[in-house]
Structure formats: C-alpha cells, structure tokens
C-alpha cells in the first residue's frame with residue numbers, strides 16, 4: 001500500500017515564486033501550478049505531480065470523490081511539518097469544471113471535471129517566510145530512488161539562474177468568437193428575463209489568439225504579477241495546456257474555523273483621470289441595474305453561509321473594488337463554521353454563485369447551456385487549494401484563459417438581468433478580456 005511521506009522545512013529563497021516555477025519547467029513541464037491570493041498573504045508553487053486526483057462527471061459526486069480519497073490518503077501519511085502555517089505540508093491544488101454537463105470541447109481535453117494535484121515539490125511563501133514541502137508517496141518496498149530525486153532537485157535549484165526577461169511572441173491573429181450571435185443571445189435572454197421567471201443569467205464568450213511562436217507561461221505569469229497586484233493569480237498545467245488568469249473574485253477562504261467569501265458583481269469602466277474615475281464609481285454605487293445584479297449574489301451567498309455558519313458578518317452596503325481596467329461592487333462576508341465542515345462542502349454549496357451562473361440556479365444553467373454554445377471548461381469555476389489541516393482558499397477563475405503552444409483562448413462574461421442592454425454587456429465583456437489580453441502581449445485599444 002502506498003504511503004505518503006511529507007516533509008516541510010523553512011528555506012532561504014531569494015529568487016521567489018516565479019523562479020521556482022521556471023526551474024520546474026525542465027523536468028516537470030505540464031505538472032506545475034502557481035497561486036497567489038488577492039491580499040498577498042500566501043503564495044504556492046508546485047512542481048511535479050506526486051499524485052493526481054481526477055474525476056469526470058460520470059463519477060457520483062465530483063466534489064467529494066477527491067476529498068474522500070484525499071482524506072483516506074492523508075490519514076495514513078507520515079507528515080513532518082513543525083509549522084502552524086496554512087498552505088504548508090501536503091496539500092491539493094486544482095479545481096473543477098464550470099458545468100460537468102456541458103459537452104467537452106477539445107481545448108479542455110486535458111482537464112477533468114475535478115482535477116487536483118499533490119505536488120512533488122512545493123514552495124510556500126507566507127508572511128515573508130519561505131517553506132519547501134517535499135512529498136513522496138511510496139510503497140514500503142520501494143527502493144530509495146526518491147531520495148536521489150529530492151537531492152538532485154534541491155542541488156539544481158540552488159544553482160539555477162532565472163532567465164528574467166522573456167520576450168513576448170507576436171500576436172499574428174485575434175478573433176472574437178461568434179460576436180454577433182452572442183449579442184443576439186443576450187437580447188434573447190433579456191426577453192426571457194422580462195417575462196419574469198428568471199432573474200439573472202451570466203453569459204460568457206471567448207476570443208482566440210494566435211502567436212507567431214509558442215507563448216511561455218512564465219512570461220504570462222510575470223506580466224499578470226506586475227499588472228494585477230490585487231488579484232488572485234493562478235496557473236494550472238495539464239499536459240501541454242495551461243489554464244491561467246488573474247481573478248479579483250474569492251469564492252471561499254477557510255482558516256481553521258473562520259470563513260471568508262466575497263460577493264462581486266456589478267461593473268463599470270475606470271476613468272482616465274481621478275475625477276472621471278470617482279464619478280464612474282459613484283454612478284456604479286447608485287445604479288439600479290448593477291445593484292440588482294449584485295444583490296442577487298449577496299442574497300445567495302448569505303443564504304449558503306447562514307446554513308453552515310454559527311454567525312456571519314456582512315456590511316449593509318457594497319463598496320467599490322477598483323482594478324486596473326474595471327471597478328466592481330464588492331461585499332465581503334465572514335463567518336465561523338463548526339469544526340467538522342470541510343472547505344469542499346462550502347465550495348460545493350456555493351458553486352456557481354449568481355455572479356457566474358444565475359438565479360434561479362438550475363434554470364440559469366439550462367439557459368447558459370442552450371445559449372452560450374461553448375464549453376467554459378474551468379473558466380468561472382472554483383480554483384484553489386486545501387491543505388491536510390483543511391485550511392484552504394478557492395477563487396472564481398474569471399479573467400482567465402487557456403494557453404497551449406502558439407494559441408490562447410480567453411474567456412469573459414457578464415451578468416444579464418432584465419434591464420441589460422446587449423451592446424453595453426458586450427462592451428463590459430470586452431473590458432474583462434483586457435487583463436489577460438495585455439498579459440499575453442496584446443496592446444490596449
């Protein structure tokens with residue numbers, strides 16, 4: 001029987017997370033992940049997959065299959081981790097597809113409906129300190145090959161020189177997919193919403209970008225890191241593909257028994273100078289259509305958390321969250337859960353919130369399947385980590401895209417309500433493409 005041996009040590013790491021990620025490329029291309037949370041509390045970089053937990057929609061419950069296997073695996077593990085730091089020691093990083101019922105398109109072939117990695121080597125940066133966790137799953141009868149592998153990895157990393165400046169490839173072609181059809185679909189959905197049996201449906205679309213040569217994940221990450229400091233930054237490799245993005249939206253964070261979620265919905269552009277920007281912010285805070293879009297999300301998240309928490313705190317009115325390209329209505333919610341509730345349970349209960357799905361949920365999902373005519377894959381899905389102590393955090397994977405060699409597919413969507421104007425919603429999605437488009441070397445319009 002396979003047993004996990006996991007060791008965590010504090011290290012001096014002057015080179016940082018992107019160097020660790022890049023170092024992993026040579027031996028572990030296609031087996032890496034990177035995570036940074038929006039408040040810059042925790043950075044995780046995993047290279048090499050020691051064990052992968054992957055489930056398709058045919059499995060009984062994709063949210064709990066991985067958790068059940070993981071808990072069984074952890075229960076018999078030998079863990080040496082003297083640090084009480086969330087995100088150190090053995091952990092799973094990964095996520096879920098948005099809708100397991102949607103027909104899988106080829107670009108998502110490498111990603112299962114539930115896909116998590118236990119890394120071989122993981123760098124954690126938390127409160128200015130760096131930790132290295134090494135995970136080895138082996139049979140007691142195995143030889144000592146793993147020990148040599150660990151030594152080689154550490155020796156190599158110490159001597160590694162990062163290739164800091166990475167040139168962007170040239171964008172040779174860019175295409176918005178089914179633009180006219182999408183605007184017509186929004187108009188159609190608005191008509192349904194006006195009839196009143198649905199309140200909100202989030203509709204997304206995609207754009208395809210081609211480059212004159214393969215694009216490097218390292219370059220995209222470096223750009224996102226500089227350009228989107230207040231977002232969650234994530235990358236998850238699977239074979240030759242990498243799902244990557246910079247999302248401002250937290251789904252759930254759990255540290256011991258404290259949970260933290262955010263309601264994020266309702267959007268307006270940034271102004272060119274301060275005064276215009278403030279006016280736009282004020283307009284958003286008072287706009288009926290956007291407040292309605294937002295309120296539906298608040299109502300649902302509060303309902304879910306009330307069901308699972310002993311107490312919750314939530315401000316009365318939304319605030320503004322200002323990002324480089326866009327501003328949103330934002331309401332944070334915190335709560336305390338009782339000891340036995342797992343983060344997976346909260347992810348399952350929350351996904352998809354009305355910020356990505358709609359209200360009522362099932363009706364909205366049905367309309368999305370019918371009207372979007374595309375596979376969202378992991379776009380708009382929970383992505384994140386959970387450690388062996390059941391601390392963890394999941395973001396909603398928006399402002400994201402899938403890169404594979406000389407191609408990228410980017411995704412963006414928006415909340416459609418009865419007062420939506422299809423043309424304005426189109427412009428809103430155009431703004432939401434920008435963070436990823438810029439990070440892959442596109443120039444601003």
Ligand SMILES: C=C(O[C@@H]1C=C(C(=O)O)C=C[C@H]1O)C(=O)O
Pocket residue numbers: 202204249264265266267293328355356380398399411412413414415416432
């Ligand atoms: C769906 C996206 O964003 C969501 C939709 C928003 C809106 O319609 O106002 C705002 C934030 C996100 O919850 C996306 O960025 O693709």
Ligand SMILES: [Mg+2]
Pocket residue numbers: 265266267293414415428
């Ligand atoms: Mg909107």
